[in-house]
Amino acid sequence: MTSAPIRLQPPPWAGATEAGTGLGADRANEVGPEAELAVELDRVSAYYGARRVVREISLSVRRNAITAIIGPSGCGKSTLLRCLNRMHELTPGARVQGRIEYHGLDLYAADIDPVAVRRTIGMVFQQPNPFPTMSIHDNVAAPARFNGLVASKAAENELVERCLRQAALWDEVKDKLKAGGTSLSGGQQQRLCIARALALEPDVLLMDEPCSALDPIATLQVEHLMAELKRQYTIVIVTHNMQQASRVSDETAFLTMGDDRAGYLVEMAETIEIFTNPKEQLTEDYVSGRFG
Amino acid sequence: MSLSALAVSARLRSTSRSRRAKDRALEVCAWASLIVALIPLVAISLFLVSQGIRSLSLEFLTSDPPGDLSATGGGIRNAVVGTLLMTGLATLIAVPTAIALAVFSREIGGRVATSVRFVVDVLAGLPSIVVGIFVYSLVVVATGHFSGFAGAIALAVIELPVIVVATDELLRLTDRRIDEGTRALGMLRWRSFLSVFIPTALSGIITGIMLAVSRAIGETAPLIFTALGNNFFTLDMNEPIQAMPLLIYRNALNSAFPAARDRAMGTALVLVLIVLAFNLLGRWIARRARPADQR
Numbered sequence: 001m002t003s004a005p006i007r008l009q010p011p012p013w014a015g016a017t018e019a020g021t022g023l024g025a026d027r028a029n030e031v032g033p034e035a036e037l038a039v040e041l042d043r044v045s046a047y048y049g050a051r052r053v054v055r056e057i058s059l060s061v062r063r064n065a066i067t068a069i070i071g072p073s074g075c076g077k078s079t080l081l082r083c084l085n086r087m088h089e090l091t092p093g094a095r096v097q098g099r100i101e102y103h104g105l106d107l108y109a110a111d112i113d114p115v116a117v118r119r120t121i122g123m124v125f126q127q128p129n130p131f132p133t134m135s136i137h138d139n140v141a142a143p144a145r146f147n148g149l150v151a152s153k154a155a156e157n158e159l160v161e162r163c164l165r166q167a168a169l170w171d172e173v174k175d176k177l178k179a180g181g182t183s184l185s186g187g188q189q190q191r192l193c194i195a196r197a198l199a200l201e202p203d204v205l206l207m208d209e210p211c212s213a214l215d216p217i218a219t220l221q222v223e224h225l226m227a228e229l230k231r232q233y234t235i236v237i238v239t240h241n242m243q244q245a246s247r248v249s250d251e252t253a254f255l256t257m258g259d260d261r262a263g264y265l266v267e268m269a270e271t272i273e274i275f276t277n278p279k280e281q282l283t284e285d286y287v288s289g290r291f292g
Numbered sequence: 293m294s295l296s297a298l299a300v301s302a303r304l305r306s307t308s309r310s311r312r313a314k315d316r317a318l319e320v321c322a323w324a325s326l327i328v329a330l331i332p333l334v335a336i337s338l339f340l341v342s343q344g345i346r347s348l349s350l351e352f353l354t355s356d357p358p359g360d361l362s363a364t365g366g367g368i369r370n371a372v373v374g375t376l377l378m379t380g381l382a383t384l385i386a387v388p389t390a391i392a393l394a395v396f397s398r399e400i401g402g403r404v405a406t407s408v409r410f411v412v413d414v415l416a417g418l419p420s421i422v423v424g425i426f427v428y429s430l431v432v433v434a435t436g437h438f439s440g441f442a443g444a445i446a447l448a449v450i451e452l453p454v455i456v457v458a459t460d461e462l463l464r465l466t467d468r469r470i471d472e473g474t475r476a477l478g479m480l481r482w483r484s485f486l487s488v489f490i491p492t493a494l495s496g497i498i499t500g501i502m503l504a505v506s507r508a509i510g511e512t513a514p515l516i517f518t519a520l521g522n523n524f525f526t527l528d529m530n531e532p533i534q535a536m537p538l539l540i541y542r543n544a545l546n547s548a549f550p551a552a553r554d555r556a557m558g559t560a561l562v563l564v565l566i567v568l569a570f571n572l573l574g575r576w577i578a579r580r581a582r583p584a585d586q587r
Contacts, residue, residue: 055433085476087472087475087476090472090475092401115478115480116478117477117478118475118476118477118478119477122476122477123476125472125473125476127469129467129469129470129473129486130474131470131474131492132470132475132489132491132492133488133491133494134487134491136473143477143478143479146479146480146487147478147479149479151580193473196477197477198474198477200477200478256466
């Protein structure tokens with residue numbers, strides 16, 4: 001690795017077309033050590049119409065680490081997450097203020113294509129949402145195919161196998177790749193959705209309470225998977241479950257709701273610090289279960 | 293048994309007794325309404341079969357009618373072919389237009405979508421004779437002659453709102469989570485519709501199309517001033533063309549002639565059987581279109 005700073009190439013999504021690809025995880029290695037941070041938020045506020053739901057949050061997401069966002073219901077965790085891949089603005093009347101930088105690039109600059117951002121910063125949702133009319137194979141292959149990421153049938157099969165292996169699902173589905181995506185169990189469906197997101201070769205993976213619809217065993221499987229994935233990807237996870245945050249994450253941000261009913265950042269630190277030695281009384285109350 | 297337990301048990305008994313009576317009454321009502329609904333259906337079917345069956349023969353389906361309404365013999369081949377041609381072309385026009393309308397009004401939203409839906413609702417409520425006059429002044433007057441094309445356009449106008457409403461309703465049901473999934477994967481919108489939303493809604497859309505076809509195939513009024521009808525066999529859609537409802541209408545008007553009356557009844561039976569066949573076909577296709585685990 002070189003010590004001289006290496007700037008990112010022109011934004012990979014600038015003027016991206018249907019065939020455009022995102023910034024591959026492998027290419028992220030070209031960035032020097034100062035690119036330790038994948039995403040930086042500077043006084044980010046999010047609105048639904050006139051109502052502010054996230055208030056001036058500034059925090060940094062470390063590369064190849066798992067960052068957990070915890071906090072009580074309604075404190076804007078999911079909204080904040082959705083600002084990171086420009087999903088928030090899809091809700092009518094929703095908007096974002098402040099600056100979000102991805103490897104130093106302003107994600108909300110005028111020449112940035114939000115569709116390309118979503119290809120580079122993947123997302124997994126609370127409820128598994130495989131495409132109901134597609135087979136297991138197609139659920140993984142189709143989005144990559146539509147984005148021009150597969151050159152041949154053989155390459156497609158290879159991609160499907162690789163992503164399903166990465167998502168720790170391959171052994172369970174390799175004999176029924178033609179079966180419907182919705183025929184799987186909830187936990188398998190969620191891993192299928194993770195495989196589907198990985199097929200686009202994202203750099204960052206956003207997970208919005210990915211285990212809240214899963215049983216404890218499926219939850220454990222997804223958590224193991226996350227620990228594997230962080231070697232290659234940067235992960236941001238929103239979770240209700242504090243044990244989960246303490247088990248899987250490297251850093252934790254604790255959000256709560258202010259008097260204006262907007263969520264704000266109370267503190268962010270190494271996960272171990274948050275759970276054993278928090279600086280703020282609010283954090284301590286929350287992680288020890290004394291929160292109102 | 294303590295007093296309170298007695299009171300409780302008394303209350304439970306009385307409640308359950310009155311509930312049972314209500315339950316019973318509702319059940320009787322349900323059966324009664326089923327029978328009331330079935331009476332006309334069974335009566336019409338029996339009437340049609342009893343009146344029409346004696347006209348049915350291979351010749352009836354494969355020969356054309358005699359020019360004279362009062363003459364016996366001949367068949368309705370020209371009307372069956374004309375109906376299938378016009379309904380087929382109407383469906384080819386209406387299906388893509390209706391699906392595109394539904395998709396765009398869903399996607400664009402706001403005032404445009406509201407006005408599109410309003411226009412479609414008005415169209416759905418339009419008396420079919422008005423559709424006939426409209427297409428007459430638009431196509432027949434412009435081209436200077438009656439034609440199968442004009443008839444097909446009129447039937448397409450009849451089919452359009454039925455398919456738009458069905459498609460719109462089904463796209464509305466498309467899961468928000470699936471929608472978000474396609475967004476988060478950076479799929480372009482036309483891709484999402486083509487590859488995810490429409491396939492998901494397909495079985496319902498097919499049911500809507502079959503409903504529209506069943507409606508259009510039996511329409512008479514829009515064809516009177518457009519297709520006009522004739523007494524000979526033609527495949528030329530640019531000429532006046534016969535249709536089964538038109539044939540029924542003209543022959544039934546002259547039911548003083550037994551031959552005309554029988555011909556009308558036989559045609560009505562064939563028409564109903566064709567509609568029935570379309571419905572069964574539609575159900576079969578709709579079931580096939582559904583993913584295997586939801587059949």
